[in-house]
Amino acid sequence: MWATILSSLLFGLWHVAAPMRSFLEGNMNIFPACMAMLSLTIMSGLMGAKLCMLTKIFGNLWVPMADHFVNNTIVNLLHISAVSGSDQMQVMRIAIAQTLSFFIVLFLYWKTKASKKDTFRE
Numbered sequence: 001m002w003a004t005i006l007s008s009l010l011f012g013l014w015h016v017a018a019p020m021r022s023f024l025e026g027n028m029n030i031f032p033a034c035m036a037m038l039s040l041t042i043m044s045g046l047m048g049a050k051l052c053m054l055t056k057i058f059g060n061l062w063v064p065m066a067d068h069f070v071n072n073t074i075v076n077l078l079h080i081s082a083v084s085g086s087d088q089m090q091v092m093r094i095a096i097a098q099t100l101s102f103f104i105v106l107f108l109y110w111k112t113k114a115s116k117k118d119t120f121r122e
Contacts, residue, residue: 004052012045039091043098047071050098050105056114057105071098 016037023033051064058064075094109115 004049007052008045008048011048011051012041012043015040015044036091039095043095046102047098050102053105053109053114056117056119057108057112059117059120071101 019028019033019036019040022028022036023030028036047068051068054064054067055061074097075090
């Protein structure tokens with residue numbers, strides 16, 4: 001449990017680099033940067049917990065690595081262009097998708113009784 005909490009927190013904090021860089025380079029004001037850092041920390045922390053659960057469910061790192069790859073590919077490729085030129089709802093779509101996928105994996109974690117399994121199995 002503590003490993004999941006700590007690794008998820010660190011995973012979430014790692015993702016503040018992009019808005020922090022945008023703020024330091026003058027491309028973003030302080031309030032939007034702080035909101036982006038907060039939302040990225042929460043969403044990425046949630047994803048970190050999901051990756052930990054996938055590791056317990058499947059007993060290897062391949063499934064969580066594949067999930068992370070697919071997630072990043074989708075997030076980086078699917079942008080919607082608006083007349084304003086920016087994707088205003090991307091963060092909301094990511095938050096909804098991450099929350100939904102988290103609850104699906106949480107259900108699988110509960111259903112497979114993964115908490116009682118050894119993490120890495122042969």
